[in-house]
Amino acid sequence: MASNARARLHATKAEPERVIVVGVDTGDDRTLFDVELDELVALARAADTHVVARVVQRRSKIDPSTLVGAGKADELAALVRERHAAGIVVLNTLRPRQRAALEKLIGGDAFVIDRNVVILDIFARHARTAEGKLQVELAQLRHRAANLIGTRDSLSRLGGGIGTRGPGETKLEVDRRRIRLRISHLEAQLDDVRKRRREQRRTREGTPVVALVGYTNAGKSSLLNALTGAQAFVADQPFATLDPTLRKLHLGGTEAIAADTVGFITDLPKELVAAFAATLEEVTDATALLHVIDVSNPYWRRQRDAVETLLAQLGAGDKPAVIAWNKTDLTPQPMGNGRAERPHDEGVAVSAKTGDGLTQLRAALERSLHRKESEVHA
Ligand SMILES: Nc1nc2c(ncn2[C@@H]2O[C@H](COP(=O)(O)OP(=O)(O)OP(=O)(O)O)[C@@H](O)[C@H]2O)c(=O)[nH]1
Ligand SMILES: [Mg+2]
Structure with a gap:
């Protein structure tokens, strides 16, 4: 029995999908392009794929119909077969028709997705709470609705097909109608979530809130843990945290609440920003911000x-903000001048890992809570 169960477990644990990461570089900053491609590889890994190759094409502008040029598409098709890749992941945002055309050129069953879809996928994997799951589903559906063109990405997962069609509707219209219905259903549920969150915030009224913000993987959850003794999930991968975690924060004479939440990234898909409104209200409603920056990252x-x-x-x-120059155990001096660039922000060099700088950080946070927004504008 036991070995049977183990065998079954083994069989159901899917192998990571093998993917090829592709970018078309139209700019003149190669280093920046490489950073973006590295970031995409990290994103693809967080979406549980195995990156088997990277392909870069440098050209003055992208091909409007297939993104990469025809020669490159042939090369990709061959590489997909040679490396047994399930599909390709593209750095550049794909228009629906470009995606379909490229998929056709590559042939077989290989899929073609862009960075936005990868980020949506990571969010879908990492959402734990009902609120997180609702928001991710809403973002995914809005993305799909905007990208439906009636090719094979029609909504097979949501059903559709025979028996689901209204009079005179095409498959595409059925898909659109089903998406719209589901979207309004999700929006109604999220409205309730937002109301509930607002209620909860009202009961905390009088207690100032410090929201931890920052680029994904900067060390926000680590710093929350170091400051409050919490045990928030920490991982060396993008978007480890999606759902807000609130903890009591003692700052000398001031009692506050620290709110850890979803990290940011360049070009965060707009559907995600819109759908995560309930979560992001923890940031917009906070008394002050703690902006965590990973100074060990050259970028x-x-x-x-x-x-x-x-x-x-x-x-x-x-909002009043304190900058935490984090991971100074890896880079002793904050790079650059180490000062916050907005004159009203204070910057403190810290390490969530070693605990260095936390006393100064608490003091700076306490000062920020007593600073009024009006002084910030002054
Ligand atoms: N060396 C060092 N590593 C750190 C420090 N702070 C965080 N890390 C590491 O950086 C990685 C990301 O840390 P997290 O706390 O999960 O980062 P986050 O900002 O919450 O990331 P997301 O929730 O994914 O947006 C983990 O591997 C941490 O162990 C630090 O001060 N020094
Ligand atoms: Mg986190």
Whole structure:
């Protein structure tokens, strides 16, 4: 019995899908392109795939119909067979017709997906709470609705096909109608989630909230754990955290709540930002922000800028903020001048790993909570 059960377990554990990562570089900054491709490889791994090859094409502009040129597409088709790849993952955002055309050129059963789909997939894998799952499903459906063109990606997973069609409807129309129905259902459920969250926030009224924000993998959950003794999940992979974790935070004379939540990334798919509104309200409603920056990453400036941009889009760009220059055990001095660039922000060098700088960080956070937003504008 036991060995049977083990055998079955073994059989159901799927092998990671083998994929080829592809990028078309149209810019003149090769280093930046390589960073973006490295990041995509990390994303693909977090989506539980095995990257068997990387392919780069440099050309002045992308091919409007198939993204890569015809020669490159042939090369990719051959490589897919040679490496037994299940599909390719593309750095550039694909228009639905480009995707379908490229899939056709590559042939076989190989799939073609872009970075946005990979990120949506990681979110789907990592969502744990009912709220997280609702938000991810909404984002995925909106993405699909925007990308439906009636090819083989029609909604087979949601059913459809014989017996589900209304009078005179094509398969594509049925798919659209089903998606719309499901989307409005999810939106109604998420409205309830938002109301509930707002209620909960009201009961915490009077207790200031510090929201940890930052690029994914910067060390937000590690820092939450170091500051509060929490045991939030930490992992060396993007989007380990999706659902907000709230913990009591003692700051000298001030009692506060620390809120850890989903990390940011450059070009976060717009469907995700919209669908994660309930979660992101923890950030927009916070009293102050703790922006965690991984200074051991050579591209921390790019990451910081991506975070600042998203915060501004969310309407949280003017909140009092403290910068935690994290992972200073790996890079002793914060790179650059180590100062926060907005004059009202304080920057503190810390290590969530060794605990260095946490006393100074608490003091800076306490000061930020007593700073009014009006002073920030001054
Ligand atoms: N050396 C070192 N590693 C750190 C430090 N802080 C975090 N890490 C590591 O960085 C990785 C990411 O840490 P997390 O705390 O999961 O990062 P996060 O910002 O919560 O990431 P997401 O939830 O995925 O957005 C883990 O492997 C941590 O062990 C630090 O100060 N020093
Ligand atoms: Mg985390």
